[in-house]
Amino acid sequence: RCNIAILVAMGKKVKAKASDVAGPDLSSRPAPAKLEEEVIDLSNQDLGLGRVLNAEDVDPGYKGLRGKPRKEIPKEPEMLEEDMSPKMKKYERGVTEKKAPVPGKGKWENRAADRKFKKNREAAFLLAKNEVLQTEETGFLEAEDETDCTWKYSQEDLLENATIGVAKKRFQFALPYGPYHVDFTRNGSHVVAGGRKGQIALLNCETMNIMCELQAKESVRAVQFLHDQSLFAVAQKKHIFIYDKAGTEIHMLREMKFANKLDFLRYHFLLVASGERGDLHYRDVSTGEPVVTHRTKLGMTQAMRQDPTTGIMNLGHTSGCISMWTPTISEPVVKMWAHQGSVNAIACYGNYMVTAGAEGLWKVWDMRKRESMGTYKTYGSSACDIDISFTGLVSVGFGSHLQIWRDVFSGDRPKKPYMTEEYPGRSVTSLRFRPTEDVLGVGHSDGFESIIVPGAGLANIDTWAANPYETSKQRKEREVHSLLEKLQPDSIMLDPSRIGSVDKTMAEAFEQEQKEAKAQQVKKEKKKKRGKGKIGARLKRKTQKISNELKARIRARLAAEGKEGEELEAETEKALQKELEKVEQNDDDEPDDEEEVDPEDDDEGEGKDEDDDDEDEAGASSKRGAPSGALGRFYGKRPRRR
Secondary structure, eight states: OHHHHHHHHHTOOEEEOTTTSSSOOOTTSOOOSSOOOEEEEEEEEETTEEEEEOGGGTOTTOOOTTSOOOOOOOOOOOOOOOOOHHHHTTTOOSOOSOOOOOTTSOHHHHHHHHHHHHHHHHHHHHHHHGGGGOOOOOOOOOOSSTTOOGGGOOHHHHHHTSOHHHHTTOOEEEOSSOSEEEEEOTTSSEEEEEETTSEEEEEETTTOOEEEEEEOSSOEEEEEEOSSTTEEEEEESSSEEEEETTSOEEEEESSSOSEEEEEEETTTTEEEEEETTOEEEEEETTTOOEEEEEEOOSOOEEEEEEOTTTOOEEEEETTSEEEEEOTTOSSOSEEEEOOSSOEEEEEEETTEEEEEETTSEEEEEETTTTEEEEEEEOSSSOEEEEEEOTTSOEEEEETTEEEEEOSSSSSSOOSSOSEEEEOTTOOEEEEEEOTTSSEEEEEETTEEEEEEOTTOSOSSOOTTTOOTTOOHHHHHHHHHHHHHTOOOGGGOOSOGGGTTOOOHHHHHHHHHHHHHHHHHSOOOOOOOOTTTTSHHHHHHHHHHHHHHHHHHHHHHHHHHTTOOHHHHHHHHHHHHHHHHHHHHHHHHHSOOSSOOOOHHHHHHGGGSOHHHHHHHHHHHHHHTTOOOHHHHHHHOOOOOOO
């Protein structure tokens, strides 16, 4: 047994009898008819112990020492290979195809392109692979047969067959201060409603508790949540006010006047406003400072909505055109004509945009090609507001009617709406889908309410982006992280894939400009000014400068008197001699202990040698009777005795 243990440690295969293997003593028992040898496989060790391979591993008919058959070991399940490419297409971003090496580029640039492709491919594969964990599926209304239509089902029919949890999400408020505008938080936990006659209310959608209710005592044009339910902005008659969740007024933004449209860029912490004057205002709510103000020069803003993919603001004007703006550019990056009448509503969804005009039409646009994919018509009145859910459902409100359309972005134009709702005697003014829920908030002239829309919410929500069940501690942590990760306004651009890349054309143009500017610079020649800083040369330059000034002054005076030609030159020379004599007499009368030197002469003499400076100082001091050399530098210059 000791020898077997040593061989076990060495990892070798040995043969031993059953009596040599640790186990029960079989000598007292009758030996079986045929005793097979047991083989110890020491190559497959687990924590230093070998696995005993009995003879039945070799002989399938072996029944063991007691004549009982051993249990069969089940085989390991085989991994099924699944083609993930269809699922990966949904998550592909950036470089989706591997490109061949470009001959003009270096090997490092080609390797960088390969690494970028591999990273994007791996990210798409992991996202598609994680779909296995997402067991929930989005459910829509389905018709029983071809003759049945889903738009015939009313809210009463849905509530009869809905669970208690779903039925709780349906509420109605009949209020006399309308029409109302509504807005939900990012996680859908709270809703704020503002009436045109001044009433403002903040509600918790889960508990239906009223967190605050106030009367502004002036007209309310729009309401908008900021980063969460703790702050919200209200566009009132003239200014924009910021309130907290208790209804306390925090700020009044005086610069943003007569705004009727509000929006908030949550990744940049920018509050955006536009209104009657046609100005587009950006303000950073984390610092309170205004970022920029653009004058659109396109008239009053009728509609405004951000593109959540790029952060670009889309504005609709009375002229029927749509303009797209970024904070860093004072002109619209894109301007296109969309409707014959004024643009009343705008909504964005991925690469698509939906617009509604005053002529009674609403259109679906493919923003990659800037082309219309389909045109739909309203009846009775033009569309006043549009909103799109996370699953692609489009809600359109016009007059007293509400329609919800499905599959408008698939390319096949649907013939009938997915759902409809009627509000007789009332007019719909505001529509907002509640995130993560199958609920649509509707503001109308007699209050606001919510309706059940099956399939409007995401079945598998991303709690890292928006958690509807977050606690107060989680909310504080998320707020701190979002402030630390805040994006700068210059990151908003039409093509977000350019972020982090280098525009080679601009880099080459910049380098060329630098070379041209360097070539145009004239290299200053080094002037050897030996002796030019001496006292004689400096006095000579001073005299020449004075004479030039006097000559120009005398010439101008004589020319004004009407003298010309040789007479002018002769008179100028005579007058110049007289003036120079007067200057010399004045210099003799004044004490010349310290001689004034022109600054320009000092500048010209900066390049002289130190030895020349010493000689000048020594010569000047010796002439004036002052000590020379080191004593002269110590005592300084003394006045000359007369």
